Amino acid sequence: MIKITFPDGAVREYENGSSALDIAKSISEGLAKKVLAASVNGEVWDATRPIYNDAILKLLTWNDAEGKSTFWHSSAHLMAEAVESLFDGVKFWVGPPVENGFYYDMDLGGKQITEDDLRKLETKMAELAKKNEVYVRKEMPKAEAVKYFAEKGDEYKLDLLQNLKDGEITFYTQGNFTDLCRGPHIPNTGFIKAIKLTNIAGAYWKGDEKNKQLTRIYGVTYPSQKELDEYLQMLEEAKKRDHRKLGKELGIYTMNDDIGQGLILWMPNGTVIIEELEKLAKETELAAGYKRVVTPHIAKENLYITSGHLPYYADSMFPPMEMDGEKYYLKAMNCPHHHKIFDAELKSYRDMPYRIAEYGTCYRYEQSGELFGLMRVRCLHMNDAHIYCSKEQFAAEFKAVNDMYLKYFKIFGIDKYVMRLSLHDPAKLGEKYINEPELWLQTEELVRNVMKEANIPFVEVKGEGAFYGPKIDVQIWSTIGREFTLATNQVDFAQGRRFKLSFTNKNNEPEIPLIIHRAPLGTHERFIGFLLEHYAGKFPTWLAPVQVKILPISDKFMDYAQTVLQSLKKADIRAEVDDRSEKIGKKIRDTELAKVPYMLVIGEKEMNEGKVSIRRQGKGDLGAKNIDEFVAEISNEIKERI
RNA sequence: GCCGUUGUAGCUCAGUGGUAGAGCACUUCCUUGGUAAGGAAGAGGUCGUGAGUUCAAUUCUCAUCAACGGCUCCA
Known part of the structure; x- marks a missing residue:
């Protein structure tokens, strides 16, 4: 007998080798019908897998996140089975569950898949689902698995196997489809009652654009047609709040082929909002001790060599214009211009912190496929400012910036966001990040401590930092689910030195300032795009174009x-x-x-x-x-x- | 940039190998009406752009531009 501990603390004994499903059945048949998987000692298992030891057990259903993801993962396998039955010679890569459904990446060997095929696949999946095919788990030694896929000529699964050890390799089979898979899966395909394949997309193998592009099919499934219908209905509702739709309906902005991709024309209604936002920013910044500056839209090449931007970002800047033997770039950021303003007059500790702000116009040559309404554009107006301060002043300044965010968010009623501490990736030092390993760690710790002391919840993500330092990004989601950085608060330990900036400290010595780059209101483009969706176009009176x-x-x-x-x-x-x-x-x-x-x-x-x-x-x-x-x-x- | 889809009136969309239609919006007239659509008439499009096939192309083919869904990217 084994002792099973339930989430409510109850302990009951079961026959050795009972599965979670057996245990569910002993509680009630109704429950057993809903069990998709089980958490056994914190690990998600097949509900049908026998348990041979005492365990803490949680039965997972559609109402548990792990239950849903297992359901979608199994649906991906079902889709793969359907694809295999309709297309010959398909090789599969991976098919994970995602936030709303699942996808499977596959190599169709040059064949194309169409929208019509998706409908055929849905029908096939429904047919297979009705057979109540059981997902069968099988462990296999690595050598045998390698042999199996080598014979099949499946380079993708062989690649997956490379990173697996003996004893970790399991296969799952349902019906005629067998896949290398760590599982777990739902008991059988019969649970999948409602199926919708949503779109076809290209996806680079292993997410690297240098690799071959595979075909990705996205889909979503539900345990009932009603739930699927509700989900699709919700998507329709979300589309109504899409800033691109509202922006057009409310006369906020437009775009035009003769102007260019990603270049926004602000119409009178949108301009009212811009002016109100700038008014708010100016009031707030004045009160917080910022001074305003204005800088040109272009600068000579050398500026960006000094700043260090060019080697990192030349591809995403508009190509230079040549005049009188000089190359001029459209600015993609305001910081170098601001550094020159800092440097224009001798500074002492009495001038610090030195805070300068500008609604700066920047141009970035974003890849055409990445442009997205107002949220991702090629000309943007940034709520920019730079704070030059000493190390001792840093924590207070950084915190003041965070406080400013929160003050703004309160005004706009923004509460659905995540603060992200964006760190460097040590593997990319010297490539994507300035090669100062020690300074990186020190500065990241500095920022981490400010956040902890201010008691602001945040997540840490490696590989999202700016090239010159770590930052706090405020992440938000567009109504169709895309993630964006709305606001940002960045530390820069690199440019002060690169621009030879300094101030005279109390000991009459030159000291290099730390720089904070901040944009609490992001850019007009992204912020107004966000606000359109946030308010569903119903702006508060102070922002409404017509009040x-x-x-x-x-x-x-x-x-x-x-x-x-x-x-x-x-x-x-x-x-x-x-x-x-x-x-x-x-x-x-x-x-x-x-x-x-x-x-x-x-x-x-x-x-x-x-x-x-x-x-x-x-x-x-x-x-x-x-x-x-x-x-x-x-x-x-x-x-x-x- | 890559894969896929789409591109018809200001907007939303229908349609066809023989040079186009609806609803809303717009203009004019009638109506002067008390809390979410009063009525009538009219105007408006070289069917994204360029080339090819064809007696004939908005419709088929190719290229190109743009938008959309993903991938990659995002200082």
Whole structure:
């Protein structure tokens, strides 16, 4: 007998060799039908795998993350079986579960797969699923496995085997499909009731663009059609908040072939938002002791040789222009320009920390395939600033920047983000990262400690640092699930030295400053793209391009509408009159759809009483008020950025 | 940059080897209506661009540009 400990602490005895599924059955048949896998002593196992020792057991169902990922992993195998039955000579690479579904990478030997094939594959998968094929686990010695795949001529699986040792190698078979796989899997294919193959994509083998490109098929499966439908419905809803769709509908920005890829034309509505954001940034930075500067969009080649950017980023800068025998580059970052401003006047410790800010325009030649609406563009306006400080001042300055982030996030109600401490990758020192191993470790520890002391939760990721130092990135997700860095706070221990920057310290010695690069509001492009999705286009009043729309019931009240308009304009409120000869219902509908925060309905009653009837977008009629009263209220809302 | 898909009116989309259609938006007229679509008429497109096949191409082929879904990349 073996002792099984359940999550609630209960301990029960079972026959040696019982599987998690056997144990589930002994509890209830209903439970057994839902068990997809099991956590045995913290390791995820097949529910059907016999247990020979005392164990802590957790039965995993669709409601557990591990249950879902096992389900999707098994679905990938099911898809592979379907692919193999419809295409000859396919070689498979890996087929893992992902956040919403799974994919399988395969080499189709030059054959192409089409959307129609996906439908055929879905049908085939459904057919195979109905057979309730059991996923059978089999251990195999390495030599035997190597022989098996060598005979098959499967270089991909042989490659996988290279990194595996004897005793770690297992195969799974369901129906006619056998795959090298560490598992675990769901008991049988019958659990998979609803199948949708979502897209076909190319994917480099092992994620390296120098390698051959494999065909990747993405799919998602569910234990019921209803759940799949709900998921697809949710995707449709997400698309409605896509900033590219909203940006067009609300007249925020446009792009044009004659201008160029990734180059944003900000329309009047978008420009209002830009100006409000800059106003916020300027107020905030002034209060935090920053000074403002303005720098040109281009600079000579030598600047970027000094900064060290050119060897790392030449490919992603626009190619240089030659004038009078000099090469000029469009700037891809503002820091070198700012360093020159720091260097223009002699600095002493009394000048430190020296903080300079600019909404800097930068140009980056992003690869065409990476451009994405407002989120990834080739011309961007950065909420940039550089803080030059001594080592002693660093912690306080870095923390102040973090505090500024949090202050902003509170204003915008941003709460779904992850702070990421982005570190260097020691394997790429001298290649992607400045070759200063000691300084890297010291600076990373410095940043780590600031975060810990400030009690700010963060994750650490190797290989995401800037070439000149570690950073704190604020990661967010677009509505379609892509991850982006919204804001960034970076330490730079390299450029101070490269630019020979210094200040005279208290001991009358020259000292190289540490530099903080920070962009709490990221770039206008990405930040507004994010805000569009975050607010689903319903901007708070202070940001809304049109804050108030005045809706006269009929033409008879047009004069009064003008009076109301003038009162609002006097208070610097962005207001317009809807002077079309439409019915009030139509005017309201159009204004609601345009997501204007306030509508003022005025007719005979309002005119006679000097009032306005207030309607809030999405909330309906709020009743009538005096004009002055409304102006005072909305002015306060705007001033406080509520 | 790579793999795949798409490209028709301002927007969303239908359609065809014989030079095009709907809804919304727009213009004009009628209507002056109290909290999410009043009615009528009209205007608007060399079907992304270039070449090829064809008596004939928006439709087929190729190239190119752009957008989209991934991969790679992101100072």
